[in-house]
Amino acid sequence: MDIIADIFTTLLAQLQKPTLAFLIxxxxxxxxxxxxxxxxxxxxxxxxLLLLKVGIGAGMSVRESDLTELAVPAIGAALIGIVIVLIGGKVLAGRRGVSNMDGMATVGLFGAxxxxxxxxxxxxxxxxxxxYEGFIGALYPFMDVAALVTAIVLAxxxxERARATAPVGGAATMTMGGGAGAGTGGKAPLEPGLIxxxxVDTVRSPAISALFLGLALGLFARPDSVYDSFYEPLFRGLLSILMLIMGMEAWSRLSEMKxxxxxxxxxxLTAPLVHGLIGFGVGLVAHHxxxxxxxGVVLLAVMAASSSDISGPPTMRGALPQANPSAYVGTSTGLGTPVAILSIPLFVALADWAIGL
Known part of the structure; x- marks a missing residue:
């Protein structure tokens, strides 16, 4: 009964947070x-503004960390984000009825x-x-950016592959690169240089450009004063406006979820646990x-289990406008986040068993 009460309390708390409350x-x-x-x-x-704030904050946290101690866990965090997206692309985006764009936007948020x-x-x-290490907070941008960029590029x-094999006049033809895609079952090879x-187009897109610019400013400049006086106070209010917009769009596209x-x-319900175990395994490698x-191993597992509710939605909305917010925000924030929070004691118990606390 206590577990049921905890689940209900956690779900209620998520519904009351700005991310879901304004979306609904x-x-x-x-x-x-x-x-x-x-x-x-x-x-x-x-x-x-949202993505500049996220990027600046992440860059500042990395700047203030010991880069020598940060190196191995940071590489591990980036690899976790990429692996989660690659696995999710096969598991979710490959399911019948799930559009690739919606699926990749969803797994991108789960990787972030x-x-x-x-x-x-x-x-x-x-x-x-x-x-735990003081630089743990600086690990999240490595996992975050790696997952989001990977998902956007794959989507x-x-x-492009679907466009290349789109039927014209009843026959599948290659719109780019001639007829090389015939007989490949819709998996036409991409034109050389297209990847x-x-x-390049992804990096130059407004969403990723703003995120990378913020990272660079946080790392190499001293934006602390403008960050504290402008970006931080405005952030939650701006996020609520974005979620309100996405909620209205989500309703109009809800029929796509049938x-x-x-x-x-x-x-x-299942991805946070699997992703957390992946993060836990990478943390053990870093431990040895x-x-x-x-x-630190526990928190790396928690980061892997979590799904983005701040940087992810605006990034996906800006970079993949065709994706359905009902799918990626509802799944990640509505389901993934409560499961990830409830799984934290599991990762603590695993760390105690494998390493000792």
Whole structure:
């Protein structure tokens, strides 16, 4: 009964947080036929500010860390983000009825990190007197950016491949690169140089450009004063506006979820545990290589189990506008985050068993 009560309390707490509360509010407004609109230029401005804030904050945390101690865990964190997206692309985006764009946006958020879940893990360790490295907070941008960029690139590659094999006049033809894709079952090879073009286009896209610019400013400049006086105070309010917009769009596209909602529910409930175990395994490797603490291993597992509720939604909305917010925000924040938070004691117990706390 205690477990059921904990689950209900955690779900209720998630519903009350701005990310989900404003998303649901936007859906309710759209369902009631509200004429509320946020102008497109305002939306774009909000996304840029949000991603600049996320990037600057991440860059500042990396700048203030010991890069020697950070190196191995940071590489591990980036690899975790990439592996989660690659596995998710096969498991979720490959399911019948799940569009590749929706699937990759969802696994991108699951590969990225929830700062609130990480904070919950830190608080739990501190309350139990379990030590961890001071640079742990600086690991999240490595996992975050690696997962988001990988998901966006793979989604765009899939879209280009689908466009290349799109039927014209009843026959599948290659719109780029001649007829080389015939007989490949829809898996036409991409035109040479196209992958490089997609990578360059992804980096140059407004969302990723703003994120990378923020990272660079946080690392190499001293934006602390403007960050504290401008970006940090505005952040939650701007995020609520973005989620309101996404909620209204989500309602209009809810019909697309018919027939595949069960797939997203299953993924949202199981993925955090699988991803957390992947993170735990990478943390153990870092522990044996560098003496990474047991508390650090737990928090790396928590980061892997979590799904982004801050940097991910605006990044995906900006970079993959075709993706359905009902799928990726609802699955990650509505299901993934509660499961990730409830799994923290599991990772603590595993660390105690494998390493000793």
């Amino acid at each position: 509010g936007g859906m309710v407004l759209a369902a009631l036929g509200s004429k509320l609109e946020v102008p497109q230029p305002v939306y774009k401005f909000v996304v840029i 990190v929830s700062a609130s879940t990480l904070a919950a893990g830190m608080a739990m360790l501190e309350s139990d007197g379990i030590a 765009r590659m899939s879209a 490089k073009g997609i990578l 027939g595949v909602a069960g797939t997203y529910i299953l993924y949202g 290589l560098t003496g990474f603490s047991a508390g």
